[in-house]
Amino acid sequence: MEIMNIVYPILSIGGLGVVLGGALGYAGKLFAVEEDPKLGEVLEALPGANCGGCGFPGCGGCAAAIVAGTAPVTACPVGGAAVAEKIGSIMGVEASSAEPMAAFVKCKGTCEVAKEKYTYFGLDDCVMAMQLAGAGAKSCSYGCLGLGSCKKACGFGAIEIIDGVAVVDKEKCVACGKCVSTCPKHIIEMLPAKKKVKVECSSKDNGKGVMAVCSAGCIGCKICEKNCPFDAVHVVDNLAVIDYEKCKSCGICANKCPKGVITGKKPAPPKAEAKPNAENAKKEEPKKEEAKSE
Amino acid sequence: MDLILLVLAGIFVNNYVLSQFLGICPFLGVSKKVETATGMGVAVIFVITLACAATYLVYNFILVPLDITYLYNIAFILVIAALVQFVEMFLKKSSPSLYQALGVFLPLITTNCAVLGVAVVNMQNEYNFIWSVLNGIGSAAGFALAIILFAGIRERIEFNDTPKAFDGFPMALVTAGIMSIAFLGFSGLIKL
Numbered sequence: 001m002e003i004m005n006i007v008y009p010i011l012s013i014g015g016l017g018v019v020l021g022g023a024l025g026y027a028g029k030l031f032a033v034e035e036d037p038k039l040g041e042v043l044e045a046l047p048g049a050n051c052g053g054c055g056f057p058g059c060g061g062c063a064a065a066i067v068a069g070t071a072p073v074t075a076c077p078v079g080g081a082a083v084a085e086k087i088g089s090i091m092g093v094e095a096s097s098a099e100p101m102a103a104f105v106k107c108k109g110t111c112e113v114a115k116e117k118y119t120y121f122g123l124d125d126c127v128m129a130m131q132l133a134g135a136g137a138k139s140c141s142y143g144c145l146g147l148g149s150c151k152k153a154c155g156f157g158a159i160e161i162i163d164g165v166a167v168v169d170k171e172k173c174v175a176c177g178k179c180v181s182t183c184p185k186h187i188i189e190m191l192p193a194k195k196k197v198k199v200e201c202s203s204k205d206n207g208k209g210v211m212a213v214c215s216a217g218c219i220g221c222k223i224c225e226k227n228c229p230f231d232a233v234h235v236v237d238n239l240a241v242i243d244y245e246k247c248k249s250c251g252i253c254a255n256k257c258p259k260g261v262i263t264g265k266k267p268a269p270p271k272a273e274a275k276p277n278a279e280n281a282k283k284e285e286p287k288k289e290e291a292k293s294e
Numbered sequence: 295m296d297l298i299l300l301v302l303a304g305i306f307v308n309n310y311v312l313s314q315f316l317g318i319c320p321f322l323g324v325s326k327k328v329e330t331a332t333g334m335g336v337a338v339i340f341v342i343t344l345a346c347a348a349t350y351l352v353y354n355f356i357l358v359p360l361d362i363t364y365l366y367n368i369a370f371i372l373v374i375a376a377l378v379q380f381v382e383m384f385l386k387k388s389s390p391s392l393y394q395a396l397g398v399f400l401p402l403i404t405t406n407c408a409v410l411g412v413a414v415v416n417m418q419n420e421y422n423f424i425w426s427v428l429n430g431i432g433s434a435a436g437f438a439l440a441i442i443l444f445a446g447i448r449e450r451i452e453f454n455d456t457p458k459a460f461d462g463f464p465m466a467l468v469t470a471g472i473m474s475i476a477f478l479g480f481s482g483l484i485k486l
Contacts, residue, residue: 008360013369016356020376027380031387 045086053176077175101175102193107144108200110163113216115139139213150179196264224253304432311440312477317408331445335438346430349413
């Protein structure tokens with residue numbers, strides 16, 4: 001009888017455990033939810049940084065949306081083309097249209113070329129500076145304040161403040177879009193990383209207004225518009241805007257720009273290098289020759 | 295009549311959280327938002343009701359006949375853990391929306407001592423099957439009531455200008471204490 005004091009508990013509790021375990025195992029099979037095997041694979045292919053750059057709650061949400069078909073295979077801006085290709089092969093879709101994007105700061109109003117309204121001694125934060133009179137110290141109301149809110153927002157160390165203007169390192173930028181939403185001046189934009197031609201100014205002031213505050217701003221002279229062979233540049237609200245569907249990165253506009261506001265200059269004869277910084281914007285005559293020389 | 299009183303006693307008089315101080319962990323942990331608190335409350339009602347039935351059967355048909363009632367703690371925990379797992383699987387399959395709503399709270403209930411507490415009280419008071427289940431429902435409803443009220447209060451306190459030293463959890467603990475004192479007013483109202 002003594003021995004039964006040990007045997008009964010072992011048998012009953014052990015048996016209970018075995019029965020419940022078996023029942024759970026059976027239930028696990030019975031109630032197995034059919035998860036799309038693609039979901040795991042897509043999740044595996046994603047970077048797993050959960051940065052939210054895609055607009056979904058983390059990589060899991062993005063993977064679910066891709067598998068469900070509500071998001072394109074290129075939905076992950078961080079992974080870029082490589083990840084899109086992997087996901088594309090999982091989903092059986094060509095991911096050829098994946099164009100890597102990168103953030104671009106549309107301002108080149110560095111300390112030397114742009115004037116300041118007053119000396120700012122506040123916190124090193126653009127959002128704070130925006131609260132003050134005149135929305136920051138820079139004379140140009142569109143210009144980069146250079147206090148580095150975007151730099152702080154960037155989780156990849158891709159933004160540096162150089163000469164009072166934020167500059168994005170294209171190599172490091174993963175196009176998560178954090179800086180775009182952080183910049184209180186709204187001058188950071190996602191642009192195709194491969195396109196060399198970009199307008200480095202956001203000012204919608206007229207030519208005279210721009211000239212008064214910054215020597216490197218777009219004055220809306222329309223020279224780029226007139227010279228573009230592909231009809232890709234247009235001046236909208238006194239600011240050159242490039243249509244990347246049409247732009248072939250030929251660089252003609254960049255070479256023609258009298259203010260040097262457009263990036264992506266082609267290595268042209270020395271004459272062309274010097275001319276874009278010429279003070280007078282309206283004179284197009286001497287530049288037609290350069291166009292031919294290219 | 296006794297059964298109605300039993301349920302009411304579970305909700306107000308013998309409130310597991312505020313009178314018996316069981317299940318404090320989820321009470322403090324999952325009570326920042328009314329929405330999640332409601333989810334937790336509903337999940338607890340669901341699990342405790344099932345657990346009461348299951349533990350009653352295990353106790354009276356396995357432990358008592360074998361005269362090994364001293365093992366009730368281990369047996370109950372085993373049953374409750376398995377039950378929660380099973381409920382989780384079942385919900386995932388049958389009602390994904392409810393599964394999503396309850397989310398992490400379901401597995402959390404495994405370690406909720408209120409569940410074990412109700413089972414033990416049922417055993418100690420030698421309730422029959424129906425009484426056990428009803429006591430479970432009442433107690434769980436009491437838990438749900440407490441956690442939802444608490445979450446509502448915490449949501450409001452969040453916007454108040456509390457002294458720095460009391461910010462956050464200290465304030466929650468003070469609140470819980472005051473709620474407990476308030477529920478003390480029910481004590482002795484119902485005698486079973």
